[in-house]
């Protein structure tokens with residue numbers, strides 16, 4: 001099967017979701033891979049997941065149906081191979097362990113890493129976006145972000161800094177679009 005795919009990585013709060021939303025608005029021809037998960041649906045998911053039972057997910061694992069999968073906080077998450085559509089550029093938005101698994105199978109797949117200006121700024125964004133998030137979860141996300149920002153650059157072809165403010169977002173978007181288009185064309 002011929003397919004083109006790319007990975008977009010970045011810690012929670014780096015602005016990856018907004019950048020990808022803009023990219024998809026401008027380029028509806030791209031396909032954004034939809035993950036499977038066994039966790040319960042949430043309002044903010046907005047079509048990000050297909051929900052499965054543990055039995056369904058484990059049967060798909062046994063059938064080799066995933067490009068990658070992982071367990072987070074007791075639930076499975078994974079990218080089904082069927083999300084790689086023939087002749088369509090597929091964007092896989094994923095965390096670092098999933099990206100490493102995909103790289104092993106697709107060594108040439110480009111990886112774009114979105115980074116915040118600093119961990120302090122990331123913390124500010126996370127607290128601003130979800131003011132009621134329990135402190136333990138804030139700290140868990142920050143710990144994870146530190147790891148992603150340390151390991152991510154070793155995996156990434158392109159690192160895109162998403163500065164705070166509208167101008168920073170515009171610059172990050174332009175850089176992402178340029179990098180993606182240079183890969184696609």
Ligand code: 5GP
Nearest residue numbers: 035036039069070072077078079094095098
């Ligand atoms: P949430 O439940 O907050 O939406 O996601 C929890 C974690 O699962 C996040 O770190 C997110 O990046 C990760 N995740 C979401 N989809 C996938 C996927 O398809 N594969 C893997 N490996 N992780 C995923």
